[in-house]
Amino acid sequence: MVHPAAAHCVLTAFLCMWVLCNAQSNSGTPVIQLRLAGENRKHHEGRVEVFYNGVWGTVCDDDFSIYAAQVVCRELGFVDAESWSPSAKYGRGEGQIWLDNVYCAGGEKSLAQCGSNGFGVSDCKHSEDVGVVCNQKRIAGFKFIRNQGLTVQVEDVRIRATYAHRKRVPITEGFLEVKDGGKWRQICNEEWTEMNSRVICGMYGFPGEKRFNVKSYKLLAKRRKKNYWGFSVNCTGNEANLATCKLGRAIELKGNSTCGKGMPVVVSCVPGRAFAPSVSTGFRKAYRLEQPLVRLRGGAMIGEGRVEVLKNGVWGTVCDDNWNIRAATVVCRELGFGSAKEALTGARLGQGIGPVHMNEVECSGFEKSLTECHFNRDSLGCSHEEDAAVRCNIPAMGFHNRLRLNGGRNPYEGRVEVLAERNGSLVWGTVCSDSWGTMEAMVVCRQLGLGFASHAFQETWYWQGDSSADAVVMSGVRCSGTELTLDQCLHHGKYVHCPRGGGRFAAGVSCTQTAPDLVLSAQVVEQTTYLEDRPMYALQCAHEENCLSSSANKADASSYRRLLRFSSQIHNNGQSDFRPRAAPHSWVWHECHRHYHSMEVFTHYDLISLNGTKVAEGHKASFCLEDTHCDDGIQKRYECANFGAQGITVGCWDTYRHDIDCQWIDITDVKPGDYIFQWRKKSECTLPLAFYAFFFKIVLTSMLALKH
Template sequence: LTRLRLISCISSISASLAGVLLAEDVDTAKLEVRLVGGPNRCSGRVEVLHNGVWGTVCDDQWDLRDAKVVCRQLGCGTALSAPRESKYGEGKDQIWLSDANCKGTEASLTECKARPWGDNVCNHVEDASVECSGTDIPEPGPIRLVGGPNRCAGRVEVLHEEQWGSVCHDDWDLKDAQVVCKQLGCGDAVLAPIGAKFGRGSDTIWLDDVNCTGVEAALAECPARSWGDHNCYHGEDASAICSDSGITASTSVRLVGGPNRCSGRVEVLHNGVWGTVCDDQWDLRDAKVVCRQLGCGTALSALPESKYGEGKGQIWLTDVNCTGTEASLTECEAKPWGVHICNHVEDASVECSVVDIPEMGPVRLVDGPHKCAGRVEVLHENRWGSVCDDDWDMKDAEVVCKQVGCGSPLSALGGARYGRGPDVIWLDDVQCNGTEESIFDCQARPWGEHNCYHGEDADVVCAGN
């Protein structure tokens, strides 16, 4: 056993020197976990995905609190047991995690304290397992969501004849997305984006003209053309965003240049770039959808001719034709993304009834992949400083994401996942209940009082981008 541990240690050091085990190289929002070798998807050997490779978890310090996090992350109910010593068989290749030390409240295994990726003195005889209560959750079946932040949002792909393929967005709406979300056990449909919002598929297009009523148990039960019969291209791939993804309808639209966040020039997010909407055919029904999407009440007016200033860069949408009942502007009929004969003098605006939403406060997210993910920094005495990750959890992240206008939290991360702050550490032992309007309303130690170093800087990943 000593010899095996030594070999494992040497392998770990070699891999680290090769540069494949650096935590900062990981897109933590897309971390995956699975249970292998068990009687169902909610029991088995724990495996995590890192740098595109699946690996096991060592059972050193493995207990029911760690298992609780895995069960929650998989939507498998509560943890019944945390078996050690490879109860569900020995894994192969990498052992990714060891000495996992979860509190039990984390949303993801990566939020738990543990040794660095691949750093362990274990062998596969010590592979950790879990057994969860939720064995009655429906199998995902031959359908998946690809390219999104987690398994409950992304491009819709279906399995047919052992080949994955996408779904064309012709007639795609919230009823179709509802069936997908229910089939995956991801809650209710929030949005049914069209136009390959989560990237274009690379293989066949299996379904077209899907027309679900919303009560079907699987997408394959909905009326549609025959398998593989379509008149589409991958720029028309359909997507679904489900409630369990943490994404809200408001993350893909914003109002700019107005007196508050509920009035201004309409801008929509596409392919990671914000752009404006042309005022051709822009009317109160379109404005009504925008106001509802932002949680801004009813539409008071739909204004043409850049009332709130001319935008820059892309003009994404034109000839928008909403019925007024859609949950999102992207569900309305319109010309394809970026196709128009407009200029920014024609940028559309809206004015909504609600204006009493709090503005963003002195908090920011730094060094992340986009404005809604990064190291949490707060402003105090005209100086930006970081937050220690002691007691940092999803309730704290919920307050921060809301405060910076980035929707719901996807992850509450510690260990300086987005780099170490260069200056003071302002807050420690932050304990929000999740309903506060600002992180400054949460309980914490006095300003500047902590027992931390910048390797413990707190981070968040929010649903907005």
């Protein structure tokens, strides 16, 4: 039992921690983790802190150099260091000073490989803590490893549902129990508050708490043998996790006489609309999250993404200056999730486009919406490399228990098999591949927690699934891409209609944890836009490829078409290369232009009136996807010359010049006025989820005045 003197310690009793003390890599280099901390800083600068031997500590500025700063920044995922600062510029750290007299040559992979006095050997004070300023650009494809060397699991707290509620999904109400000393124990409710319940509900993926029937639980408590935990808990309500609450007073344990004036704690939570309770036989209703002011984009999993805010009809991002777990929790609860697991900075879940609406956000944790928090409207100095993101707690819905992949070479691919009710029993079966596409595959990958969809397969004869699950049990599946489960998509229900049958034509998917993050440069479009009048006789190839408006079908060869021309520059800011799905042998040859199309329709260009009506459109086929230019240090991988491989490498961009055929919108029939230019991706194309998240219905320029 913990001594009462520890009554105000942080509630670490709820955490099981395994620390790899003095962990060594195969090369003998100590395993460390770095972070930037301190006051008045941006995400790419701060006091250097090192996690070693289970403890965070600082680095002394003695002998520190720009070479050491370069090693630090690269280890944190930045391309380079800009400068370093001695004398605790970002504030004094606390606790251990792990490294002193650090000497780096600049090429080391980790700060632990640099020379020093040794870990913990230092004569410095925290007034000598060193800081660095890194280049804001990220290393292309850099993957963050959270809690390296440290595993934290909250497995010793549970909401134990009563028998009547155990079949409900999710479990939203029950006795709160703590596992201590290998035994589950109750908590006395004599000092329990609604704020404590709020924190518990947030941990389990629920945005709020509610009242419950006290009488029924009192009757149940009288019949149960009691085994109370020895402490009360004191939460303020804005904590993201019970581990950050404080212990209350110690409780004297007297067997069944313990908590004589109270009863075991009961918690009752309110689920978000997307997770409303349903019996375990299925999730029939397609709930949609209402996100009028805030939304998440670019996340691979449910409840994560880049934070975007709606202002004056335009979606924009949030700068990560001062972004913390409280602000992230406000976002999560607003969207119907629980508290935040992580507040992410530095565009960790992709860069947005358009304006940066909010900066230096400060929340108390009790706001109903992020827009109620204090923030700086001036985003001067913020770029999309500083876009804030969140990862939220979500309820345990058991989604993965009703769907599986079978026969694949790895857990991320295979034939899709679903659990369906047939003749009063649950059986596994396949999904008809008619109309099966990327949208459906995205839902499958998300439901299984496998990330993005990389491919949707309509033939799976090469994947030997479970022979007892060959029968088709689901057909006519049509998904919008936002559903949480495949059951929520439109489908034929119990009536199965699959003309091709199952077997080799069963639906399959391939999932991936990473995806391209393609961002169009609005600035390039604005700088290169112009009008051109061109005769029909010079547009025959473009006419064959349907790059002109329908009125061109009846136009005389000597007539002219008015074209809105522009260049497009498409950057891949993601964590994997973008490639056309079709292999070179299936590319389509176009005789008039004398080239192959790797994707028949790569992009759509729309001109929209101010009331939202589309007045003109264009499209661009992909005849050459290649790395036109790359960031410093990135090698080009794709080049169209000599029938080479096509794609866009992470950290590179592809440019389609304004003078290329079909790089336009035919506005011959458009009246003079102000219009909105919209660039979007054709949704039928087989592309990873990140592509849709960033490109569907994006306003590139607020107004384009077209004067005839």
